[in-house]
Amino acid sequence: MSREAQRRVGGFLEAVPIPMLAVDAQARTIGANAAAVAVFGANLLDRPFVTVLRHPGVVQAVDWVIAPELHAAPASDPDLPPPAEGGVALRAQFSADGRRILAEVAVSPLPALIGRGALVAILDRSVTEEAEQMRRDFVANVSHELKTPLTALLGFIETLRGPAREDANARGRFLDIMEREAMRMNRLISELLSLSRVQAEERRRPSEPVDLAALLRSVLATMAPAAAAAGVAVTAEGLERPVVLPGDADQLTQVFQNLVENALKYGRSGGVLRVAMTEIAHEPQLRGPAWAVAVEDRGDGIDEIHLPRLTERFYRVDAHRSREEGGTGLGLAIVKHIISRHRGRLRIESRRGEGTRFTVVLPQGLDRG
Ligand SMILES: Nc1ncnc2c1ncn2[C@@H]1O[C@H](COP(=O)(O)OP(=O)(O)O)[C@@H](O)[C@H]1O
Ligand SMILES: [Mg+2]
Numbered sequence: 054m055s056r057e058a059q060r061r062v063g064g065f066l067e068a069v070p071i072p073m074l075a076v077d078a079q080a081r082t083i084g085a086n087a088a089a090v091a092v093f094g095a096n097l098l099d100r101p102f103v104t105v106l107r108h109p110g111v112v113q114a115v116d117w118v119i120a121p122e123l124h125a126a127p128a129s130d131p132d133l134p135p136p137a138e139g140g141v142a143l144r145a146q147f148s149a150d151g152r153r154i155l156a157e158v159a160v161s162p163l164p165a166l167i168g169r170g171a172l173v174a175i176l177d178r179s180v181t182e183e184a185e186q187m188r189r190d191f192v193a194n195v196s197h198e199l200k201t202p203l204t205a206l207l208g209f210i211e212t213l214r215g216p217a218r219e220d221a222n223a224r225g226r227f228l229d230i231m232e233r234e235a236m237r238m239n240r241l242i243s244e245l246l247s248l249s250r251v252q253a254e255e256r257r258r259p260s261e262p263v264d265l266a267a268l269l270r271s272v273l274a275t276m277a278p279a280a281a282a283a284g285v286a287v288t289a290e291g292l293e294r295p296v297v298l299p300g301d302a303d304q305l306t307q308v309f310q311n312l313v314e315n316a317l318k319y320g321r322s323g324g325v326l327r328v329a330m331t332e333i334a335h336e337p338q339l340r341g342p343a344w345a346v347a348v349e350d351r352g353d354g355i356d357e358i359h360l361p362r363l364t365e366r367f368y369r370v371d372a373h374r375s376r377e378e379g380g381t382g383l384g385l386a387i388v389k390h391i392i393s394r395h396r397g398r399l400r401i402e403s404r405r406g407e408g409t410r411f412t413v414v415l416p417q418g419l420d421r422g
Contacts, residue, residue: 058167059083059098071176076102078119078169080112092150092175102173107147111173114141114160118171130157137161144178155179194367198241198381202234237379244383248366251304251390258396259301260419265344266292268302269328272309276317283321285350291330296344299419304391311384312348312411318378320352323408333414338398342417349410355403363401364389 062075062084072092075084082105085097093105103112110127117124118140129135133142140161147154156175163170209227217223269292280287309328316326329347336343355363355370362368367382369375375382392399395415403409 062163062167069174071174073175074102074105074173075163076115076119076171076173080115080119080171083170089175092154092177094150106145106149106173106175108145108158110143111145111147111158111160114143114158115171115173117141118160118162119169133157133159153179155182191366195241195245198367199238202238205234206231233379237376237381240379241381241383244381244387247307248383248387248390251387251394255390255394258299258394258419259304260299261301262297263300263302263305264295264297265300265305265346265415266294266296266330268305269309269330269346272306272313273328276310276313279314279317280326283317285317285321285324285326287326287328289328292328296330298344298415298417300395300415301391304394308388308391308413309346309348311388312413315384315411316348316350316352316409318380319374320350320409322353323351325351336398336414336416339396339414339416343397343414344417346413346415347410348413349408351408354405354407354409355401356405357403360401360403364399 063086066073066075066084066086066089069086070088072089073086074082074089074093074097077083080102082097082100082102085093090097097105102115106112113124114127117127121139127141127143129141130143133144136142136159138161140159142157142159145156145158147156154177156177156179158176159174161172161174163172209231213224213227217227270289273287273289277287313326313328320326327347327349329349331345331347333343333345335341336345359368359370363370364385366386368385369380369382372382389399392413392415397413397415400412400414401409402412
């Protein structure tokens with residue numbers, strides 16, 4: 054194929070926003086746009102196509118498009134947009150760019166005036182596919198979390214109708230359990246709604262002035278009875294003076310209530326809870342001054358392997374313990390999204406047997422980030 058043809062193909066490919074390659078009649082690469090180079094690496098030209106994209110189905114499609122008289126026609130995936138006349142559309146999974154890529158690939162003949170050959174266009178669906186998988190997991194998780202208390206409720210209704218009908222003692226006990234299970238479902242639904250509300254407005258950064266010190270004092274006052282009941286001594290530092298920053302007071306209250314509640318639930322064996330606010334003159338990650346609020350306990354701590362996943366929806370270190378405590382596994386996911394809406398950071402440090410510290414870092418002003 055002439056240099057001139059290569060040049061013409063190259064100019065055409067550059068206009069395409071997705072990875073696209075052209076191959077000649079010998080199935081050698083004669084063109085690749087910048088998007089293709091980003092995925093498959095440099096030095097793609099004059100290489101056998103099979104060394105660029107190793108996928109039997111795609112290679113077969115390329116062979117057929119170049120010389121249909123020599124090869125059997127591969128089936129085009131009926132769910133994909135129909136390819137150009139004489140072309141094939143298929144799904145393919147292959148490794149490139151140091152990762153697994155799941156893509157829709159369209160192979161079509163080169164325009165006749167350029168010569169015999171094929172065009173290969175690659176639509177990367179990995180991200181969409183991953184999002185879709187996450188959505189499926191989420192629905193499965195929610196269904197499971199709702200089904201568990203619902204099954205318990207139905208079981209007790211059955212028992213109350215049958216064996217326990219005349220047993221006033223059992224009836225009282227069962228109704229208590231039923232109430233607890235119904236409350237768990239109620240809490241789960243409130244938290245799901247809260248999570249979706251926070252996510253929906255995550256891009257809109259709050260700007261109302263909030264006195265963080267007063268907010269923290271009020272959270273601690275609200276939680277004082279629970280702390281006393283758990284036998285936990287609470288200390289507060291740095292909350293004496295007003296500290297005003299842009300924020301959403303309700304959501305920030307939710308953040309600290311969640312963190313304090315967790316410390317009382319999972320860290321109460323240490324007997325102490327410390328809430329401390331400090332000023333950071335320059336927080337590199339936020340590129341500016343910040344306030345840091347640490348909520349720490351001396352409880353059992355969390356094994357290191359769990360730390361990166363702790364803020365995932367429904368992730369718990371000990372699902373049984375969390376359920377016993379009335380938890381839903383959504384608290385820290387909500388916390389994470391609220392902090393992200395405030396353009397802040399959440400840090401989690403923990404050592405097994407020594408305790409846990411959650412630190413919320415919030416920017417002082419609106420000028421950056
Ligand atoms: N202070 C803490 N000490 C030990 N483990 C904690 C602490 N805070 C959170 N965790 C762990 O993180 C998990 C997730 O917390 P969260 O999202 O608030 O869900 P929930 O409290 O509803 O279980 C908890 O189930 C618990 O295993
Ligand atoms: Mg919680």
